[in-house]
Amino acid sequence: xxxxxxxxxxxxxxxxxxxxxxxxxxxxxxxIVFGFLAKKLLPNINKVLEERRExxxxxxxxxxxxxxxxxxxxxxxxxxxxxxxHEAARLRQEAQEQxxxxxxxxxxxGQRQREEIVAAGHAQIEADRKAAASALRxxxxxxxxxxxxxxxxxxxxxxxxxxxxxxxxxxxxxxxxxxxR
Amino acid sequence: xxxxxxxxxAFDTNCHLFDGCGFxxxxxxxxxxxxxxxxxxxxxxxxxxxxxxxxxxxxxxxIGFFWAAFRRPQVVPGKLQMVAEAGYDFIRRGVVYETIGxxxxxxxxxxxxxxxxxxxxxxxxxIIPVAQFPVTSIISYPxxxxxxxxxxxxxxxxxxxxxxxxxxxxxxxxxxLGPVLPLAMLIELFSNLLIRPFTHAxxxxxxxxxxxxxxxxxxxxxxxxxxGIGIAYAGVSFVMVIVMTAFELFxxxxxxYVFVLLTCTYIQGAMAEHH
Numbered sequence: 467x468x469x470x471x472x473x474x475x476x477x478x479x480x481x482x483x484x485x486x487x488x489x490x491x492x493x494x495x496x497x498i499v500f501g502f503l504a505k506k507l508l509p510n511i512n513k514v515l516e517e518r519r520e521x522x523x524x525x526x527x528x529x530x531x532x533x534x535x536x537x538x539x540x541x542x543x544x545x546x547x548x549x550x551x552h553e554a555a556r557l558r559q560e561a562q563e564q565x566x567x568x569x570x571x572x573x574x575x576g577q578r579q580r581e582e583i584v585a586a587g588h589a590q591i592e593a594d595r596k597a598a599a600s601a602l603r604x605x606x607x608x609x610x611x612x613x614x615x616x617x618x619x620x621x622x623x624x625x626x627x628x629x630x631x632x633x634x635x636x637x638x639x640x641x642x643x644x645x646x647r
Numbered sequence: 648x649x650x651x652x653x654x655x656x657a658f659d660t661n662c663h664l665f666d667g668c669g670f671x672x673x674x675x676x677x678x679x680x681x682x683x684x685x686x687x688x689x690x691x692x693x694x695x696x697x698x699x700x701x702x703x704x705x706x707x708x709x710i711g712f713f714w715a716a717f718r719r720p721q722v723v724p725g726k727l728q729m730v731a732e733a734g735y736d737f738i739r740r741g742v743v744y745e746t747i748g749x750x751x752x753x754x755x756x757x758x759x760x761x762x763x764x765x766x767x768x769x770x771x772x773x774i775i776p777v778a779q780f781p782v783t784s785i786i787s788y789p790x791x792x793x794x795x796x797x798x799x800x801x802x803x804x805x806x807x808x809x810x811x812x813x814x815x816x817x818x819x820x821x822x823x824l825g826p827v828l829p830l831a832m833l834i835e836l837f838s839n840l841l842i843r844p845f846t847h848a849x850x851x852x853x854x855x856x857x858x859x860x861x862x863x864x865x866x867x868x869x870x871x872x873x874x875g876i877g878i879a880y881a882g883v884s885f886v887m888v889i890v891m892t893a894f895e896l897f898x899x900x901x902x903x904y905v906f907v908l909l910t911c912t913y914i915q916g917a918m919a920e921h922h
Contacts, residue, residue: 481677481786481856482849487692488787491699495706496792499765502710504757507717511728511735514720521722 607632657867663874670871675863680784680856701782705768713764738763738907746911751918755911758799762792763907766851770899773859774892781899784855786848789906793848796910804917816917847909854902858895865891 611632662668687694716731724732738760743752769788773781783789805813814820819835821828865887872881 481680481852484787484790485785486787487694488698488702488785489791491702492782492788492791493795495702496761496765496795498703498706499709500758500761503713503761503764507710507713508735508757508760511717511720511732514722515732518722 657870664872664877665874698782698785701772709764747915759907766906767903781855781859784859786852789848789851793844797844800913
Protein backbone atom coordinates (compact mmCIF):
# COMPACT_ATOMS: atom_id res chain seq x y z
CA UNK A 467 0.00 0.00 0.00
CA UNK A 468 2.76 2.37 0.95
CA UNK A 469 4.50 1.67 -2.34
CA UNK A 470 1.32 2.37 -4.21
CA UNK A 471 0.88 5.69 -2.44
CA UNK A 472 4.46 6.61 -3.14
CA UNK A 473 4.03 5.67 -6.76
CA UNK A 474 0.81 7.63 -7.01
CA UNK A 475 2.35 10.73 -5.53
CA UNK A 476 5.14 10.68 -8.05
CA UNK A 477 4.89 12.76 -11.21
CA UNK A 478 3.57 11.28 -14.46
CA UNK A 479 1.13 9.04 -12.65
CA UNK A 480 -2.01 10.81 -13.79
CA UNK A 481 -3.33 8.56 -16.53
CA UNK A 482 -4.91 11.53 -18.29
CA UNK A 483 -1.62 13.35 -18.76
CA UNK A 484 -0.23 12.10 -22.06
CA UNK A 485 3.46 11.26 -22.13
CA UNK A 486 4.99 12.98 -25.16
CA UNK A 487 7.16 10.12 -26.56
CA UNK A 488 4.12 7.83 -26.71
CA UNK A 489 2.26 10.59 -28.53
CA UNK A 490 4.96 10.74 -31.17
CA UNK A 491 5.24 6.98 -31.54
CA UNK A 492 1.45 6.66 -31.70
CA UNK A 493 1.30 9.20 -34.51
CA UNK A 494 4.16 7.50 -36.30
CA UNK A 495 2.54 4.08 -36.01
CA UNK A 496 -0.74 5.39 -37.35
CA UNK A 497 0.92 7.29 -40.19
CA ILE A 498 2.72 4.09 -41.23
CA VAL A 499 -0.56 2.18 -41.36
CA PHE A 500 -2.41 4.99 -43.10
CA GLY A 501 0.40 5.51 -45.61
CA PHE A 502 0.54 1.88 -46.64
CA LEU A 503 -3.20 1.38 -46.81
CA ALA A 504 -4.05 4.66 -48.51
CA LYS A 505 -1.22 4.73 -51.03
CA LYS A 506 -0.80 1.13 -51.99
CA LEU A 507 -3.08 -1.54 -50.62
CA LEU A 508 -6.53 0.03 -50.76
CA PRO A 509 -6.10 1.38 -54.31
CA ASN A 510 -5.03 -2.17 -55.20
CA ILE A 511 -8.15 -3.73 -53.85
CA ASN A 512 -10.38 -0.96 -55.17
CA LYS A 513 -9.11 -1.64 -58.67
CA VAL A 514 -9.85 -5.33 -58.30
CA LEU A 515 -13.29 -4.68 -56.82
CA GLU A 516 -14.03 -2.44 -59.78
CA GLU A 517 -12.77 -5.14 -62.15
CA ARG A 518 -14.96 -7.69 -60.42
CA ARG A 519 -17.97 -5.44 -60.68
CA GLU A 520 -17.28 -4.92 -64.37
CA UNK A 521 -16.75 -8.64 -64.90
CA UNK A 522 -20.09 -9.41 -63.33
CA UNK A 523 -21.86 -6.65 -65.21
CA UNK A 524 -20.03 -7.62 -68.41
CA UNK A 525 -21.23 -11.21 -67.97
CA UNK A 526 -24.77 -10.00 -67.54
CA UNK A 527 -24.44 -7.77 -70.58
CA UNK A 528 -23.07 -10.67 -72.61
CA UNK A 529 -25.94 -12.88 -71.56
CA UNK A 530 -28.37 -10.14 -72.45
CA UNK A 531 -26.76 -9.69 -75.86
CA UNK A 532 -26.93 -13.45 -76.49
CA UNK A 533 -30.57 -13.48 -75.50
CA UNK A 534 -31.35 -10.55 -77.78
CA UNK A 535 -29.57 -12.25 -80.63
CA UNK A 536 -31.41 -15.49 -79.99
CA UNK A 537 -34.65 -13.57 -79.95
CA UNK A 538 -33.88 -11.86 -83.25
CA UNK A 539 -32.83 -15.14 -84.83
CA UNK A 540 -36.02 -16.76 -83.62
CA UNK A 541 -38.06 -13.92 -85.09
CA UNK A 542 -36.16 -14.14 -88.35
CA UNK A 543 -36.73 -17.85 -88.46
CA UNK A 544 -40.41 -17.40 -87.72
CA UNK A 545 -40.68 -14.77 -90.45
CA UNK A 546 -38.96 -17.06 -92.90
CA UNK A 547 -41.22 -19.90 -91.96
CA UNK A 548 -44.30 -17.74 -92.41
CA UNK A 549 -42.99 -16.54 -95.76
CA UNK A 550 -42.36 -20.12 -96.86
CA UNK A 551 -45.85 -21.10 -95.83
CA HIS A 552 -47.26 -18.15 -97.68
CA GLU A 553 -45.20 -19.01 -100.75
CA ALA A 554 -46.37 -22.61 -100.65
CA ALA A 555 -49.96 -21.53 -100.36
CA ARG A 556 -49.50 -19.14 -103.25
CA LEU A 557 -47.93 -21.85 -105.39
CA ARG A 558 -50.74 -24.25 -104.59
CA GLN A 559 -53.30 -21.61 -105.43
CA GLU A 560 -51.53 -20.84 -108.65
CA ALA A 561 -51.32 -24.51 -109.58
CA GLN A 562 -54.99 -24.91 -108.82
CA GLU A 563 -55.85 -21.93 -110.96
CA GLN A 564 -53.63 -23.13 -113.76
CA UNK A 565 -55.16 -26.59 -113.56
CA UNK A 566 -58.66 -25.18 -113.65
CA UNK A 567 -57.76 -22.98 -116.62
CA UNK A 568 -56.22 -25.93 -118.40
CA UNK A 569 -59.28 -28.06 -117.79
CA UNK A 570 -61.55 -25.26 -119.01
CA UNK A 571 -59.42 -24.80 -122.09
CA UNK A 572 -59.41 -28.53 -122.84
CA UNK A 573 -63.11 -28.63 -122.34
CA UNK A 574 -63.60 -25.73 -124.73
CA UNK A 575 -61.29 -27.35 -127.27
CA GLY A 576 -63.18 -30.63 -127.00
CA GLN A 577 -66.43 -28.81 -127.43
CA ARG A 578 -65.12 -27.03 -130.45
CA GLN A 579 -63.82 -30.23 -132.04
CA ARG A 580 -67.08 -31.99 -131.38
CA GLU A 581 -69.00 -29.17 -132.95
CA GLU A 582 -66.66 -29.22 -135.94
CA ILE A 583 -67.08 -32.96 -136.36
CA VAL A 584 -70.82 -32.68 -136.00
CA ALA A 585 -70.92 -29.82 -138.49
CA ALA A 586 -68.73 -31.77 -140.92
CA GLY A 587 -71.03 -34.77 -140.56
CA HIS A 588 -74.07 -32.64 -141.24
CA ALA A 589 -72.47 -31.10 -144.28
CA GLN A 590 -71.49 -34.53 -145.56
CA ILE A 591 -74.97 -35.81 -145.02
CA GLU A 592 -76.45 -32.79 -146.77
CA ALA A 593 -74.10 -33.18 -149.68
CA ASP A 594 -74.86 -36.90 -149.94
CA ARG A 595 -78.54 -36.24 -149.73
CA LYS A 596 -78.30 -33.60 -152.45
CA ALA A 597 -76.20 -35.89 -154.63
CA ALA A 598 -78.63 -38.73 -154.05
CA ALA A 599 -81.59 -36.47 -154.73
CA SER A 600 -80.08 -35.16 -157.94
CA ALA A 601 -79.11 -38.66 -159.08
CA LEU A 602 -82.53 -39.89 -158.20
CA ARG A 603 -84.15 -37.06 -160.05
CA UNK A 604 -82.11 -37.80 -163.15
CA UNK A 605 -82.91 -41.47 -162.89
CA UNK A 606 -86.58 -40.82 -162.25
CA UNK A 607 -86.66 -38.40 -165.17
CA UNK A 608 -84.95 -40.85 -167.42
CA UNK A 609 -87.13 -43.69 -166.36
CA UNK A 610 -90.23 -41.62 -166.66
CA UNK A 611 -89.16 -40.41 -170.08
CA UNK A 612 -88.36 -43.91 -171.13
CA UNK A 613 -91.62 -45.03 -169.79
CA UNK A 614 -93.48 -42.23 -171.46
CA UNK A 615 -91.60 -42.87 -174.74
CA UNK A 616 -92.52 -46.44 -174.57
CA UNK A 617 -96.05 -45.44 -173.82
CA UNK A 618 -96.23 -42.84 -176.53
CA UNK A 619 -94.11 -44.88 -178.75
CA UNK A 620 -92.50 -42.03 -180.27
CA UNK A 621 -89.27 -40.64 -179.29
CA UNK A 622 -90.16 -37.93 -177.07
CA UNK A 623 -86.78 -37.94 -175.75
CA UNK A 624 -85.46 -35.09 -177.78
CA UNK A 625 -88.53 -33.02 -177.25
CA UNK A 626 -88.55 -33.62 -173.59
CA UNK A 627 -84.97 -32.82 -173.40
CA UNK A 628 -85.64 -29.61 -175.22
CA UNK A 629 -88.55 -28.54 -173.22
CA UNK A 630 -87.28 -29.63 -169.92
CA UNK A 631 -90.77 -30.65 -169.08
CA UNK A 632 -89.67 -33.35 -166.80
CA UNK A 633 -87.39 -31.19 -164.84
CA UNK A 634 -90.04 -28.62 -164.33
CA UNK A 635 -92.42 -31.21 -163.21
CA UNK A 636 -90.05 -32.62 -160.79
CA UNK A 637 -89.27 -29.15 -159.44
CA UNK A 638 -92.92 -28.60 -158.92
CA UNK A 639 -93.06 -31.81 -157.05
CA UNK A 640 -90.17 -30.75 -154.99
CA UNK A 641 -91.76 -27.46 -154.17
CA UNK A 642 -94.93 -29.16 -153.21
CA UNK A 643 -93.01 -31.51 -151.00
CA UNK A 644 -91.20 -28.58 -149.48
CA UNK A 645 -94.39 -26.74 -148.90
CA UNK A 646 -96.01 -29.77 -147.36
CA ARG A 647 -93.13 -30.31 -144.99
CA UNK B 648 8.14 -8.31 -3.70
CA UNK B 649 10.48 -6.43 -5.93
CA UNK B 650 11.02 -2.76 -5.40
CA UNK B 651 9.37 -1.90 -8.64
CA UNK B 652 5.68 -2.80 -8.64
CA UNK B 653 5.27 -2.06 -12.32
CA UNK B 654 7.30 -5.01 -13.54
CA UNK B 655 5.67 -7.75 -11.50
CA UNK B 656 3.53 -10.45 -13.03
CA ALA B 657 0.58 -11.87 -11.09
CA PHE B 658 2.31 -15.14 -10.18
CA ASP B 659 5.67 -13.52 -9.42
CA THR B 660 4.62 -12.79 -5.86
CA ASN B 661 4.26 -15.09 -2.93
CA CYS B 662 1.49 -13.01 -1.48
CA HIS B 663 -1.59 -15.12 -0.73
CA LEU B 664 -4.80 -14.90 1.24
CA PHE B 665 -4.50 -16.02 4.93
CA ASP B 666 -0.74 -15.50 4.76
CA GLY B 667 -0.93 -12.18 6.49
CA CYS B 668 -0.42 -10.45 3.16
CA GLY B 669 -2.98 -7.78 2.16
CA PHE B 670 -4.44 -7.64 -1.33
CA UNK B 671 -3.37 -4.01 -1.52
CA UNK B 672 0.20 -5.27 -1.79
CA UNK B 673 -0.52 -6.82 -5.14
CA UNK B 674 -3.75 -5.18 -6.34
CA UNK B 675 -3.73 -3.52 -9.75
CA UNK B 676 -3.66 0.24 -9.93
CA UNK B 677 -2.24 3.12 -11.84
CA UNK B 678 1.16 1.56 -11.54
CA UNK B 679 -0.09 -1.30 -13.74
CA UNK B 680 -0.06 1.15 -16.62
CA UNK B 681 3.53 2.26 -16.15
CA UNK B 682 6.44 0.54 -17.82
CA UNK B 683 10.13 0.73 -17.26
CA UNK B 684 11.80 1.79 -20.51
CA UNK B 685 13.24 -1.02 -22.58
CA UNK B 686 15.71 1.51 -23.88
CA UNK B 687 16.65 5.02 -22.80
CA UNK B 688 15.93 7.00 -19.67
CA UNK B 689 12.45 7.22 -18.19
CA UNK B 690 13.10 10.67 -16.74
CA UNK B 691 13.94 12.24 -20.08
CA UNK B 692 11.71 12.12 -23.12
CA UNK B 693 14.05 9.77 -24.91
CA UNK B 694 12.99 6.24 -24.19
CA UNK B 695 11.35 3.23 -25.74
CA UNK B 696 8.97 1.06 -23.78
CA UNK B 697 6.56 -1.82 -24.13
CA UNK B 698 3.56 0.20 -25.36
CA UNK B 699 5.66 1.80 -28.10
CA UNK B 700 6.93 -1.60 -29.11
CA UNK B 701 3.37 -2.91 -29.23
CA UNK B 702 2.18 0.13 -31.20
CA UNK B 703 4.84 -0.28 -33.86
CA UNK B 704 4.46 -4.04 -33.90
CA UNK B 705 0.69 -3.62 -34.26
CA UNK B 706 1.24 -1.34 -37.26
CA UNK B 707 3.45 -3.96 -38.84
CA UNK B 708 0.87 -6.66 -38.19
CA UNK B 709 -1.89 -4.59 -39.84
CA ILE B 710 0.33 -3.80 -42.82
CA GLY B 711 1.46 -7.42 -42.99
CA PHE B 712 -2.09 -8.68 -42.97
CA PHE B 713 -3.29 -6.29 -45.66
CA TRP B 714 -0.09 -6.76 -47.62
CA ALA B 715 -0.67 -10.49 -47.72
CA ALA B 716 -4.32 -9.99 -48.61
CA PHE B 717 -4.21 -7.06 -51.04
CA ARG B 718 -0.72 -7.12 -52.51
CA ARG B 719 -1.81 -9.07 -55.54
CA PRO B 720 -5.58 -9.09 -55.25
CA GLN B 721 -7.53 -11.43 -57.48
CA VAL B 722 -10.88 -10.85 -59.09
CA VAL B 723 -11.83 -14.24 -57.67
CA PRO B 724 -10.56 -13.80 -54.10
CA GLY B 725 -8.68 -16.30 -51.99
CA LYS B 726 -9.59 -16.94 -48.36
CA LEU B 727 -7.35 -14.26 -46.87
CA GLN B 728 -8.40 -11.69 -49.43
CA MET B 729 -12.03 -12.54 -48.75
CA VAL B 730 -11.61 -11.92 -45.01
CA ALA B 731 -9.73 -8.66 -45.58
CA GLU B 732 -12.32 -7.58 -48.12
CA ALA B 733 -15.10 -8.28 -45.65
CA GLY B 734 -13.41 -6.04 -43.06
CA TYR B 735 -12.71 -3.35 -45.61
CA ASP B 736 -16.21 -3.49 -46.99
CA PHE B 737 -17.72 -3.37 -43.51
CA ILE B 738 -16.04 -0.05 -42.74
CA ARG B 739 -16.52 1.34 -46.23
CA ARG B 740 -20.22 0.55 -46.59
CA GLY B 741 -21.28 0.07 -43.00
CA VAL B 742 -19.63 3.18 -41.60
CA VAL B 743 -18.45 5.66 -44.22
CA TYR B 744 -21.21 5.33 -46.82
CA GLU B 745 -23.84 5.14 -44.09
CA THR B 746 -22.80 8.36 -42.37
CA ILE B 747 -21.08 10.55 -44.96
CA GLY B 748 -22.59 9.10 -48.10
CA UNK B 749 -21.01 7.37 -51.04
CA UNK B 750 -20.08 10.40 -53.11
CA UNK B 751 -18.59 12.59 -50.38
CA UNK B 752 -17.31 9.73 -48.25
CA UNK B 753 -15.18 7.91 -50.82
CA UNK B 754 -12.26 10.28 -50.16
CA UNK B 755 -12.23 9.43 -46.45
CA UNK B 756 -12.48 5.65 -46.78
CA UNK B 757 -8.71 4.97 -46.50
CA UNK B 758 -8.43 7.23 -43.46
CA UNK B 759 -11.37 5.66 -41.65
CA UNK B 760 -10.36 2.11 -42.57
CA UNK B 761 -6.81 2.72 -41.30
CA UNK B 762 -8.18 4.30 -38.16
CA UNK B 763 -10.50 1.38 -37.43
CA UNK B 764 -7.92 -1.36 -37.91
CA UNK B 765 -5.29 0.62 -36.04
CA UNK B 766 -7.52 1.19 -33.01
CA UNK B 767 -8.77 -2.39 -33.10
CA UNK B 768 -5.26 -3.80 -33.25
CA UNK B 769 -4.12 -1.58 -30.38
CA UNK B 770 -7.13 -2.76 -28.37
CA UNK B 771 -6.54 -6.38 -29.30
CA UNK B 772 -3.11 -6.37 -27.68
CA UNK B 773 -5.06 -6.54 -24.42
CA ILE B 774 -5.77 -10.24 -24.80
CA ILE B 775 -2.94 -11.38 -27.01
CA PRO B 776 -0.78 -13.64 -24.84
CA VAL B 777 2.56 -12.27 -23.63
CA ALA B 778 1.69 -8.73 -24.77
CA GLN B 779 -1.57 -8.55 -22.82
CA PHE B 780 -1.74 -4.81 -22.63
CA PRO B 781 -4.14 -2.56 -24.54
CA VAL B 782 -1.98 0.16 -26.06
CA THR B 783 -5.02 2.45 -26.17
CA SER B 784 -5.17 2.43 -22.35
CA ILE B 785 -2.27 4.90 -22.48
CA ILE B 786 -3.99 8.22 -23.17
CA SER B 787 -1.33 9.35 -25.66
CA TYR B 788 -2.44 6.91 -28.33
CA PRO B 789 -6.17 7.68 -28.39
CA UNK B 790 -5.36 11.36 -27.96
CA UNK B 791 -3.08 11.59 -30.97
CA UNK B 792 -5.71 9.83 -33.11
CA UNK B 793 -8.43 12.12 -31.78
CA UNK B 794 -6.22 15.12 -32.59
CA UNK B 795 -5.68 13.92 -36.14
CA UNK B 796 -9.45 13.59 -36.51
CA UNK B 797 -9.97 16.97 -34.86
CA UNK B 798 -7.54 18.74 -37.18
CA UNK B 799 -9.13 17.03 -40.18
CA UNK B 800 -12.52 18.19 -38.99
CA UNK B 801 -11.48 21.81 -38.34
CA UNK B 802 -9.69 22.15 -41.68
CA UNK B 803 -12.57 20.55 -43.54
CA UNK B 804 -15.14 22.75 -41.85
CA UNK B 805 -13.17 25.89 -42.75
CA UNK B 806 -12.81 24.71 -46.32
CA UNK B 807 -16.45 23.82 -46.71
CA UNK B 808 -18.19 26.53 -44.75
CA UNK B 809 -15.79 29.47 -44.94
CA UNK B 810 -14.89 31.62 -41.97
CA UNK B 811 -18.40 32.70 -40.94
CA UNK B 812 -19.80 29.30 -41.79
CA UNK B 813 -17.20 27.67 -39.58
CA UNK B 814 -18.28 29.65 -36.53
CA UNK B 815 -21.93 29.10 -37.34
CA UNK B 816 -21.20 25.40 -37.64
CA UNK B 817 -19.31 25.02 -34.37
CA UNK B 818 -21.74 27.20 -32.42
CA UNK B 819 -24.81 25.52 -33.90
CA UNK B 820 -26.15 28.95 -34.86
CA UNK B 821 -29.94 28.77 -35.13
CA UNK B 822 -32.08 31.92 -35.05
CA UNK B 823 -35.22 30.06 -34.04
CA LEU B 824 -33.75 29.50 -30.58
CA GLY B 825 -34.52 33.12 -29.74
CA PRO B 826 -33.32 34.42 -26.38
CA VAL B 827 -31.43 31.25 -25.40
CA LEU B 828 -29.34 31.48 -28.56
CA PRO B 829 -26.24 33.01 -26.87
CA LEU B 830 -26.28 30.35 -24.20
CA ALA B 831 -26.78 27.55 -26.72
CA MET B 832 -23.99 28.94 -28.86
CA LEU B 833 -21.65 29.08 -25.90
CA ILE B 834 -22.41 25.50 -24.92
CA GLU B 835 -22.08 24.28 -28.49
CA LEU B 836 -18.81 26.12 -28.91
CA PHE B 837 -17.37 24.44 -25.85
CA SER B 838 -18.82 21.09 -26.73
CA ASN B 839 -17.63 21.07 -30.35
CA LEU B 840 -14.38 22.91 -30.27
CA LEU B 841 -12.92 22.11 -26.87
CA ILE B 842 -14.54 19.07 -25.32
CA ARG B 843 -15.04 16.99 -28.44
CA PRO B 844 -11.44 15.83 -29.02
CA PHE B 845 -11.13 15.17 -25.31
CA THR B 846 -14.27 13.00 -25.09
CA HIS B 847 -13.38 11.32 -28.36
CA ALA B 848 -10.05 10.21 -26.93
CA UNK B 849 -11.15 9.54 -23.38
CA UNK B 850 -14.09 7.37 -24.44
CA UNK B 851 -11.69 4.91 -25.99
CA UNK B 852 -9.00 5.32 -23.38
CA UNK B 853 -11.32 4.83 -20.39
CA UNK B 854 -12.96 1.75 -21.83
CA UNK B 855 -9.63 0.08 -22.44
CA UNK B 856 -8.22 1.28 -19.13
CA UNK B 857 -11.17 -0.09 -17.20
CA UNK B 858 -11.21 -3.32 -19.18
CA UNK B 859 -7.56 -3.94 -18.53
CA UNK B 860 -7.96 -3.13 -14.83
CA UNK B 861 -10.83 -5.61 -14.55
CA UNK B 862 -8.80 -8.33 -16.23
CA UNK B 863 -5.87 -7.59 -13.93
CA UNK B 864 -8.08 -7.58 -10.89
CA UNK B 865 -9.56 -11.00 -11.54
CA UNK B 866 -6.27 -12.48 -12.69
CA UNK B 867 -4.35 -11.26 -9.68
CA UNK B 868 -7.17 -12.18 -7.32
CA UNK B 869 -7.20 -15.71 -8.70
CA UNK B 870 -3.57 -16.09 -7.76
CA UNK B 871 -3.90 -14.20 -4.48
CA UNK B 872 -6.76 -16.35 -3.20
CA UNK B 873 -5.10 -19.63 -4.13
CA UNK B 874 -4.65 -20.68 -0.49
CA GLY B 875 -6.75 -22.95 1.75
CA ILE B 876 -10.50 -22.35 1.43
CA GLY B 877 -9.68 -19.43 -0.83
CA ILE B 878 -9.19 -21.88 -3.73
CA ALA B 879 -12.97 -21.94 -4.21
CA TYR B 880 -13.02 -18.16 -4.56
CA ALA B 881 -10.02 -18.32 -6.82
CA GLY B 882 -12.00 -20.66 -9.11
CA VAL B 883 -14.84 -18.15 -9.33
CA SER B 884 -12.36 -15.38 -9.99
CA PHE B 885 -10.70 -17.40 -12.73
CA VAL B 886 -14.06 -18.03 -14.42
CA MET B 887 -14.49 -14.26 -14.35
CA VAL B 888 -11.13 -13.89 -16.09
CA ILE B 889 -12.42 -16.04 -18.94
CA VAL B 890 -15.74 -14.20 -19.08
CA MET B 891 -14.08 -10.78 -18.98
CA THR B 892 -11.62 -11.79 -21.68
CA ALA B 893 -14.51 -12.72 -23.96
CA PHE B 894 -16.26 -9.49 -23.01
CA GLU B 895 -13.11 -7.49 -23.72
CA LEU B 896 -12.88 -9.08 -27.14
CA PHE B 897 -16.31 -7.68 -27.86
CA UNK B 898 -15.59 -4.28 -26.29
CA UNK B 899 -12.37 -3.87 -28.26
CA UNK B 900 -14.13 -4.22 -31.58
CA UNK B 901 -17.05 -2.12 -30.39
CA UNK B 902 -14.85 0.75 -29.20
CA UNK B 903 -12.88 0.75 -32.44
CA TYR B 904 -16.20 0.88 -34.29
CA VAL B 905 -17.52 3.70 -32.08
CA PHE B 906 -14.29 5.63 -32.57
CA VAL B 907 -14.52 5.58 -36.37
CA LEU B 908 -18.28 6.09 -36.33
CA LEU B 909 -17.79 9.30 -34.36
CA THR B 910 -15.00 10.30 -36.74
CA CYS B 911 -17.40 9.90 -39.67
CA THR B 912 -20.11 11.81 -37.85
CA TYR B 913 -17.72 14.72 -37.28
CA ILE B 914 -16.63 14.72 -40.92
CA GLN B 915 -20.23 14.57 -42.02
CA GLY B 916 -21.04 17.48 -39.70
CA ALA B 917 -18.29 19.51 -41.31
CA MET B 918 -19.81 18.97 -44.75
CA ALA B 919 -23.44 19.47 -43.77
CA GLU B 920 -25.12 22.73 -44.63
CA HIS B 921 -25.39 24.78 -41.49
CA HIS B 922 -28.91 25.01 -40.21
